[in-house]
Amino acid sequence: MKVAGTAIKFGDNVDTDVILPGKYLVLIDPKELAKHALEGLDKEFPEKAKKGVIVVGGKNFGCGSSREQAPLALKYSGVKCVLAESFARIFFRNAINIGLPVIECTGISTATDDGDNIEVDFETGEVQNVSKGKKFHVPGLPPFIVEILGDGGLIENLRKKLNKK
Amino acid sequence: MNITEKILAKASGKRSVRSGEIVDANVDMLMVHDLTGPLAVEAFKRIGLEKIWDSQRAVVILDHQVPAESVKAAELHKMMRRFAKEQNIRLYDVGKGGICHQVMPEKGHVLPGTVIVGADSHTCTYGAFGAFATGIGSTEAAAVFATGKIWLKVPEAIKIEVSGHFQKYVTPKDFILHIIGNIGVDGAIYKSIEFTGPTIREMSMAGRMTLCNMTVEMGAKNGIVEPDQTTFKFLEGRTSKALGPNAILKSDADASYEKIIDVDVTGLGSQVACPSSVDNVKPASELSHVGLDQAFIGSCTNGRIEDLRLAADILRGRKVKEGVRTLVIPASKETYSQALREGLIEIFTDADALVCGSTCGPCLGGHIGLLAPGETCVSTSNRNFIGRMGSTEANVYLASPATVAASAITGRITAPEELEAYKT
Numbered sequence: 108m109k110v111a112g113t114a115i116k117f118g119d120n121v122d123t124d125v126i127l128p129g130k131y132l133v134l135i136d137p138k139e140l141a142k143h144a145l146e147g148l149d150k151e152f153p154e155k156a157k158k159g160v161i162v163v164g165g166k167n168f169g170c171g172s173s174r175e176q177a178p179l180a181l182k183y184s185g186v187k188c189v190l191a192e193s194f195a196r197i198f199f200r201n202a203i204n205i206g207l208p209v210i211e212c213t214g215i216s217t218a219t220d221d222g223d224n225i226e227v228d229f230e231t232g233e234v235q236n237v238s239k240g241k242k243f244h245v246p247g248l249p250p251f252i253v254e255i256l257g258d259g260g261l262i263e264n265l266r267k268k269l270n271k272k
Numbered sequence: 273m274n275i276t277e278k279i280l281a282k283a284s285g286k287r288s289v290r291s292g293e294i295v296d297a298n299v300d301m302l303m304v305h306d307l308t309g310p311l312a313v314e315a316f317k318r319i320g321l322e323k324i325w326d327s328q329r330a331v332v333i334l335d336h337q338v339p340a341e342s343v344k345a346a347e348l349h350k351m352m353r354r355f356a357k358e359q360n361i362r363l364y365d366v367g368k369g370g371i372c373h374q375v376m377p378e379k380g381h382v383l384p385g386t387v388i389v390g391a392d393s394h395t396c397t398y399g400a401f402g403a404f405a406t407g408i409g410s411t412e413a414a415a416v417f418a419t420g421k422i423w424l425k426v427p428e429a430i431k432i433e434v435s436g437h438f439q440k441y442v443t444p445k446d447f448i449l450h451i452i453g454n455i456g457v458d459g460a461i462y463k464s465i466e467f468t469g470p471t472i473r474e475m476s477m478a479g480r481m482t483l484c485n486m487t488v489e490m491g492a493k494n495g496i497v498e499p500d501q502t503t504f505k506f507l508e509g510r511t512s513k514a515l516g517p518n519a520i521l522k523s524d525a526d527a528s529y530e531k532i533i534d535v536d537v538t539g540l541g542s543q544v545a546c547p548s549s550v551d552n553v554k555p556a557s558e559l560s561h562v563g564l565d566q567a568f569i570g571s572c573t574n575g576r577i578e579d580l581r582l583a584a585d586i587l588r589g590r591k592v593k594e595g596v597r598t599l600v601i602p603a604s605k606e607t608y609s610q611a612l613r614e615g616l617i618e619i620f621t622d623a624d625a626l627v628c629g630s631t632c633g634p635c636l637g638g639h640i641g642l643l644a645p646g647e648t649c650v651s652t653s654n655r656n657f658i659g660r661m662g663s664t665e666a667n668v669y670l671a672s673p674a675t676v677a678a679s680a681i682t683g684r685i686t687a688p689e690e691l692e693a694y695k696t
Binding site for chain 1 (some may be wrong): 294296308309310311314315318319320321337342344345348391392393395403407408409410411412414415418419423431457458461462491493549636637638655658659660664
């Protein structure tokens, strides 16, 4: 499983209130949520993300509330993957559970500028900033998490397991 | 093992566990609310099962957008009522409960030594009762509805040993803001925070809940306090389950911690978290230049009866400053009724504060008391992120109920101990 896209970069502690403000939590259609993705930091983000982008964050990406609407908004706005120095734990689990790849990659935020071309290979754990000619190797995710991502999310994974029984 | 490890070992049927190990834990209680529940219900339906794993172990609480502030919210509430009925799940509807993290312990759903997951990040509040409690997302809640289990990485633990006595008007909220200011908003990612020491032993359940509630603001997985007589006394009459001291509920003398932090609260003054990060903490006394448009006393962090008593003590016989709209929101119906009986509601209304029905409301910018661009609010809630309480161009300062009450009177951020000098 590989993804490629141009980077949109944010700083440290990007919280779920700026990813998806509380006033939109009554929306449950992911396409509606996507229209407000990262509205708290960049109102143009949904337009920029449409072509398929990779979000690069600093430390503690996704901190704050447990709202799954935050990773959903990113995924449906066109974000293919989020790379960050570290993630807040609920956001990390939520993203995997809805099938949005998230990878901790030390050094990625300082090595990346907006618009850089990024490639990620989930199997080998290789992250490449093609524009800068920089390569990072990240520890692989545990096999059961890779399986959840491969199935497209936790619900699909659970359906598969329950059908086997 | 420490108390968190002991609870997770028991829940996963193991004799012992170590930090870093991934366990499959049985869930004792699952909570969802009106903003996370609907996505969980949709995900559960996609799994294709008819019934949840155990209807006695799930609770639905409507608290975020109550009473419904829009047709969309009303639709979500309707959906959750139907699901609760279909699945025979306990539902706390409008007027019956209040803010989920207050209702859960009040109604006896939080017991020491249990594993509780909730589709809300402040689920960590229940660690105050010696439970392992952590926030999850909606899809994960759907998986728990289906299986009654959840995978968890056993967290590394930080022990915070607290000693000393709080000065008058300095509260557990000031203490936890001080801690977050030092540790940072990412200083405890994935970790467990265990509060211990003589000051914690003397602390009320309300104070312990405030501490555990805000551990997530440092990125922690859970906050926890060993249960004691204060815990068991609170739970008396709220549960039919047998309670009492138990080896599981105490960390071993040789338990391992990544870090032990000793704090003496004796000299601590009132603290305020400034925009737009919870670790941007300064002494209240240094912020008297900050003028206010709104003051808010409430939320799962500080909407309890002890908080309202403290605020009322300061507001009694005074008026809030012209131009500072002041909202008071008791955390639950029980809190509201108690405040009525004690005459606190009248003190607030006499002071020109507006008392609203129990809801999360302004804390997350959902409804009631949103902020316009350029406005400033001082709040007893837990987050001051950009746009948290309305406009992305508004400013939110977080403080204790005493500081918020004192600030509402003067119209600028005011340490309560300095209020004496202020002439109304």
